[in-house]
Amino acid sequence: MTPCLRHETPEPAPEPAARLVDTGALQRVGGRLGSNPAGIYRDPAGRRYYVKELESPAHARNEWLAAQLYLLAGAPTLHYRRTRAADQIATDFVVLDKKLISQLDEAERRQAQHWLGVHAWTANWDAAGYGGDNQGVLGGTVLTLDVGGALEFRAQGSPKGRAFGTEVGELDRLRQDPDNPHARRLFGDIGDTALRESVTVVTRIPDCDIRACVLAHGGSVALAEKMVARKAELARRLGA
Incomplete structure (x- = not known):
């Protein structure tokens, strides 16, 4: 069992109202870049x-x-x-160096593969993106650009229901599913050692930190226990 030590948990306190992005007070300067209704907004400071x-x-x-x-x-x-607005979510807008999986060089592909365990754990079926456009590079770091397809909802918004359970079939499907060709292309050739290392990223997180993170950021007790169970399933599958 992973010891319950202090870990690099996100700040549990709610965002102060002054730090919430208020699109009503911002200028819209661009349209959407993905499949969801969205826009680029600018504040008075630029x-x-x-x-x-x-x-x-x-x-x-x-x-x-x-x-x-x-x-x-x-x-x-x-x-x-x-x-x-409770039905919105924002990210800082950045100009990416690369914004498609097809643009990644070999070192960047291996860097992206290191996070396969996290994508599987969170059931991020859209980790690679419908058009291979959910992994990008900024300053030499490969980023997941949108995590809207993780946990309880698909990228287009429909609930996953029972498909998001305590089994972590995503560890296989993200590598092998022909209906997810960009994920298969990105993760399909990951080696055994790299796969194990990607799972260890998750299994080393203390259960208490997982529970604290979920509960501090609006999730239910049931979801917290599901994420702990999914971590345990990853450990069981690979003997991590």
Whole structure:
């Protein structure tokens, strides 16, 4: 059992209202870049944000929580921010050096593969993106650009239901599913050692930190226990 020591957990305190992104007070300067209704907004100081309009507050909460679990695991993503509107989610807008999986060189592909265990743990079926556009590079770091397809909802918003359970079939499907060709292309040739290392990224997280992260960021006790169980399933499968 992983000892319950202090870990690099996300800050559990709610965002102060003054730090919430308020699109009503910002200038819209660009349109959407993905499949969800969204736009690029700029504040008076010139800072830009990419703001997604989601189906419900539950969808926004789900994506925020997924981002915090990625942060807990150390997996790089864009910098997420909460919004005043409960059905929106924002990220800091950045100009990527690369924004397609097809543009990654071999070292960048291996870097992306290191986070396969995190994608599987969080059930991020959209880790590679429908068009191979959910992994990008900024300053030499490979980032997951959108985690809206993780946890309880698909990338397009429909609930996963029983497909998001305590078994972690994503560890195989992200490597092998012909219906997810970009994920298969990115993760399909991961070696045994690299696969084990990617799983260890998750299994080394103390259970108490997983529970604390989920509960601090709007998740239920049931979801917290499911994420602990999914971690245990990953450990069982690979003997990690």
